[in-house]
Amino acid sequence: MTPDQQTEDQIAALDVADPLAGFRARYEQPEGLIYLDGNSLGLMPKAARTRMARVVEQEWGQSLIRGWNDHDWIGAPLRVGDMIAGLIGAEAGEVIVADSTSANLYKLAVAAMQARPDRKVVLSEPGDFPTDLYMLEGVVRTMGQGRRLELRQGAEIKAALNADVAVLVLCHAHYKTGAIRDMARLTAAAHAVGALVIWDLSHSAGVLEVDLNGCDADLAVGCGYKYLNGGPGAPAFLFVARRHQDSLVSPLSGWMGHAAPFTFRDDYQPAGGIARFACGTPPVLGVSALEVGVGIAAEAGAKAIRAKTAALTDLFIRRVEAGPAAAELTLVSPREASARGGNVSFRHPDGYAIVQAMIARGVIGDFRDPDIARFGFSPLPLSFAQVARAADLLGEVVSQGLYDRPEYRQRARVT
């Protein structure tokens, strides 16, 4: 046994010493399941059940239209935004919950382009989360006039920053590999040429300690249904640094971002502050579920969350690489915990079938084209014991070829 093959007792001791251990019981964990897909859809906080029953039966069913005032539905996007702010290094009043991550990216990218009217380029990276790139295509297609999306890989990004770049759009933690970008350095490099930066925090919020203001960040978007445990298709969030709030205008200038939405004037006057980045009526059911998930993360705090993310992913990598399948699996995530988010991904030509074989044995991860078996480590619900068992099972499935069955090769509609 190598030092990386800890005994059951040693693993149990990690759980005993875990300062966040008490949070595990706050999530519904289906019987017999080890869920390593919180990066796609986070587990349900148990309190979401009662919260949703209340918002449906009492708030909607009984208060009806009065709910906007009586249950402060109208304040929910800013209230939950403030809670998220504490997890990502933003101040109260810099974050709002609204729409989808995709729509929020569109809003901020257009607003950023309009704030740099003489610049034609949106710069991003190939292989970043695809919907971000698709939305940026939509941004330049809508704005026209020579605006274009340029994609540069990794180290070439800095070289591509020039006076024609209006905005740089990057994922903070990569959706496939979990690799973390240096937010401070890239933000400074963009600022040096007069460009703005939009950070996609979808794979960061709730799993890392993000310091937007410490990095002098301009703009950010992020997802509610991954590590914030907001429920399937939860509303997303966006961040606008206070210094930019009054000079940027959302292209999706809907009534909820109006200075006086209930006066029903014909002309648009943007609200002061972050509220102007709201668009339509807030999705009350979705925001309510999200508030539960965010509330638990806020209680745990980003610092403790980040430490446990590092510890869980370290354990998984070390144990897989000390196990029987080490030679067959290639780690594509950074080996250094400080450079890595909540995802640990291994490359294997039969990645898809391996993930299916794991699912059949009660460990849910997911697959990303072309050959990546991805495992996501939500720090609050997971125990070290679960992670160790998952690593052992992966070793077993791969080394014994248990994935090599036709039913594991059949592709589902959504993977």
Add this chain to the structure above:
Amino acid sequence: MTPDQQTEDQIAALDVADPLAGFRARYEQPEGLIYLDGNSLGLMPKAARTRMARVVEQEWGQSLIRGWNDHDWIGAPLRVGDMIAGLIGAEAGEVIVADSTSANLYKLAVAAMQARPDRKVVLSEPGDFPTDLYMLEGVVRTMGQGRRLELRQGAEIKAALNADVAVLVLCHAHYKTGAIRDMARLTAAAHAVGALVIWDLSHSAGVLEVDLNGCDADLAVGCGYKYLNGGPGAPAFLFVARRHQDSLVSPLSGWMGHAAPFTFRDDYQPAGGIARFACGTPPVLGVSALEVGVGIAAEAGAKAIRAKTAALTDLFIRRVEAGPAAAELTLVSPREASARGGNVSFRHPDGYAIVQAMIARGVIGDFRDPDIARFGFSPLPLSFAQVARAADLLGEVVSQGLYDRPEYRQRARVT
């Protein structure tokens, strides 16, 4: 007693004869309340309670990421869209549930402008639902290059249709007065000059019999939380006539509208058909609640719904105008039922206080600036007896000056 002051027995007979009477019990009706604000937020269908408990506890809590396939979350936007299609004269595959009404209007307006690249004008009407105008401001601000929003009142709209108009945007039923536009005639007039038309069906779907295809309509958007009873901030819908689907591209070109969203390619390839107008991950909780509301309306059918809307609003108008406050209240809704949607609005200088006094007495309507007391008649949950009592109370509150108290003049944050 005039013929318009029917006796209690006569009113009761209307309820007995109502072919939709059985639907009333399908909605949660708070004790002691007559709810005439279904045009702002529809009542909760009782079945929403169990449906939401199931989607939260079973689908999210137990199935987790597998819910996209196992509970067909991924198919929900098109499935519920097809149900809505049947209520608005569209075919299956022409309607999708997505985003907010505001965002959907933006998508279709940009797509329509891009389909008419040589034309600079979006034509709409002052006083239409304000978020529509705000969004259209956003459309022309984003697209630039001389594009502009022109507003023309009522009869001047036809005169303003010319070869520079790319798209005409109108509400089918007016949010303040309930007045219905002649969809067929205005669509034809727009087509005659080569323009497209976007209809906002927010105050039509679920309360009127809309015939989009019969009117040769191009595009439409609509709201899920009003007469479709989808819950607070429910997702909205949009319609694209089949003949336009493959030539229009959404500016919000997110992954859910991609031809192959789960291959995670870098470049956007729009899906065939209506699916390309989806953007981000569908809001599963919201779509699930909406499906319940839409399902009941689909069961009742648009023809029967429309007939009861006419009968309820007729009764309300006749009874108010035959009552003690007739001289003080000015009807601003069309008197002809065929020209009117689900709203009946009366003008009174103390409109705000009157609405508050009514609410204090258990009849919820709402107020719209500057002086309009608006009452919305959701045909499925309401009885003729409720409508008669509400009319009597309005007469009493106004004629006896019961509204003239300071607490009724204090403005709430959301009205």
